Amino acid sequence: xxxxxxxxxxxxxxxxxxxxxxxxxxxxxxxxxxxxxxxxxxxxxxxxxxxxxxxxxxxxxxxxxxxxxxxxxxxxxxxxxxxxxxxxxxxxxxxxxxxxxxxxxxxxxxxxxxxxxxxxxxxxxxxxxxxxxxxxxxxxxxxxxxxxxxxxxxxxxxxxxxxxxxxxxxxxxxxxxxxxxxxxxxxxxxxxxxxxxxxxxxxxxxxxxxx
Amino acid sequence: xxxxxxxxxxxxxxxxxxxxxxxxxxxxxxxxxxxxxxxxxxxxxxxxxxxxxxxxxxxxxxxxxxxxxxxxxxxxxxxxxxxxxxxxxxxxxxxxxxxxxxxxxxxxxxxxxxxxxxxxxxxxxxxxxxxxxxxxxxxxxxxxxxxxxxxxxxxxxxxxxxxxxxxxxxxxxxxxxxxxxxxxxxxxxxxxxxxxxxxxxxxxxxxxxxxxxxxxxxxxxxxxxxxxxxxxxxxxxxxxxxxxxxxxxxxxxxxxxxxxxxxxxxxxxxxxxxxxxxxxxxxxxxxxxxxxxxxxxxxxxxxxxxxxxxxxxxxxxxxxxxxxxxxxxxxxxxxxxxxxxxx
Numbered sequence: 001x002x003x004x005x006x007x008x009x010x011x012x013x014x015x016x017x018x019x020x021x022x023x024x025x026x027x028x029x030x031x032x033x034x035x036x037x038x039x040x041x042x043x044x045x046x047x048x049x050x051x052x053x054x055x056x057x058x059x060x061x062x063x064x065x066x067x068x069x070x071x072x073x074x075x076x077x078x079x080x081x082x083x084x085x086x087x088x089x090x091x092x093x094x095x096x097x098x099x100x101x102x103x104x105x106x107x108x109x110x111x112x113x114x115x116x117x118x119x120x121x122x123x124x125x126x127x128x129x130x131x132x133x134x135x136x137x138x139x140x141x142x143x144x145x146x147x148x149x150x151x152x153x154x155x156x157x158x159x160x161x162x163x164x165x166x167x168x169x170x171x172x173x174x175x176x177x178x179x180x181x182x183x184x185x186x187x188x189x190x191x192x193x194x195x196x197x198x199x200x201x202x203x204x205x206x207x208x209x210x211x
Numbered sequence: 212x213x214x215x216x217x218x219x220x221x222x223x224x225x226x227x228x229x230x231x232x233x234x235x236x237x238x239x240x241x242x243x244x245x246x247x248x249x250x251x252x253x254x255x256x257x258x259x260x261x262x263x264x265x266x267x268x269x270x271x272x273x274x275x276x277x278x279x280x281x282x283x284x285x286x287x288x289x290x291x292x293x294x295x296x297x298x299x300x301x302x303x304x305x306x307x308x309x310x311x312x313x314x315x316x317x318x319x320x321x322x323x324x325x326x327x328x329x330x331x332x333x334x335x336x337x338x339x340x341x342x343x344x345x346x347x348x349x350x351x352x353x354x355x356x357x358x359x360x361x362x363x364x365x366x367x368x369x370x371x372x373x374x375x376x377x378x379x380x381x382x383x384x385x386x387x388x389x390x391x392x393x394x395x396x397x398x399x400x401x402x403x404x405x406x407x408x409x410x411x412x413x414x415x416x417x418x419x420x421x422x423x424x425x426x427x428x429x430x431x432x433x434x435x436x437x438x439x440x441x442x443x444x445x446x447x448x449x450x451x452x453x454x455x456x457x458x459x460x461x462x463x464x465x466x467x468x469x470x471x472x473x474x475x476x477x478x479x480x481x482x483x484x485x486x487x488x489x490x491x492x493x494x495x496x497x498x499x500x501x502x503x504x505x506x507x508x509x510x511x512x513x514x515x516x517x518x519x520x521x522x523x524x525x526x527x528x529x530x531x532x533x534x535x536x537x538x539x540x541x542x543x544x545x546x547x548x549x550x551x552x553x554x
Contacts, residue, residue, distance in 0.1 A: 179368065180366040
């Protein structure tokens, strides 16, 4: 990935595909594994992280000429904590059920390494537009990865998609749903398979289609 | 001294049948070694042979279900093996070593007879794909593939995995009951348990091919006598279970069954001889194998006596698989002259 090179769109696309925070950088594993047992949780978590990373990158980039290098981590953390608190309270006010399901994982966005990584790698040294492009790319990439896991786990584990039944009712009633997919092992198994597929595609690309 | 003066090394004397299969490229010889002719394929063939009586008994007990279930796990295992080889660009040679067949049969024997065949198929796929192929194939896996497949099914389909069909010979005419409690489940709830003779012969409810302690013992002893299986793991398992059960029974005979019940019920005998003796998951050191077996036995009893599950062979084996590297470190023999400083 070229931080500082290429267009803003390249920076955005890198976050979604070639430098996807979850599937390529393997960052932010904690929410990835913990809240992807349904698509709804995954989407809300993705939206919360996108909001925080966009605002954090925006503020950090605006302040980048004022921040002394030795206090930058403190500034990052305070900025992130502020917006995580906002996101947490907004979720509790408007989406109480989902907020309860996500539990501690919304406050824990503060320590999500994706966000502090983007502040350190991009926002502290790039223009506002470049930082925003990067933040949207990373947020979308994170949401996309979580949603892929959520789709697989919700369909196999509960036979539904966004709470709408997609498989025959008998599937769940007769115990044919893959209970393991709703449970933590299902998160590890699904993530492992998805990362394996992504690595396979990347190695094919790297070797010019010869796997 | 020029090269010409060195007497040519005697070529490795080709014994009558020196190289098992087509592994000649690995052959590095100096002293005249004996080639025992023991290949992976041969070992797996003997294991399958030892399981034939159990399969015949399973067919007697569950008729077509036994055949269908075994075919389903075998299909899952073999297809996944083919697919894994294809993805990794390897030859399909690993198919003919028979290890996937053994995994499939052991998995099938450990499943409830009434399990839908497609679930058994998934178990076979998971066993080979997640427990064997992703680690690099035969010999690289940390855990026993059949037990991983079963553990996956156990968590995935909890209801179907604890539904035990009444074996055909035990069905009473005019009685509609199609499921029954296994002896271990009955014992865990202090209900009546079958007669000891039924338990030992295996004419009770339970997993497809594990109920008969007698036939597992015969097959197992055959493997031990043929030196295919080491005697140390089975001995360790049986000793640990017997001691543990004897103590528990002594403490409270009303609550805990005796050693004979525990030795002949569930998957114990089959697990001790066929699963704990797996070459890959168990330690390579002789003392380590005894410890491994003893650990399996103790864990089985801990789970049976104190745990939520009535049977613990699967978890015991998986846990001891995880401890195998540690056991090997403990039991590595000290070379002559004492330990070398830690490398």
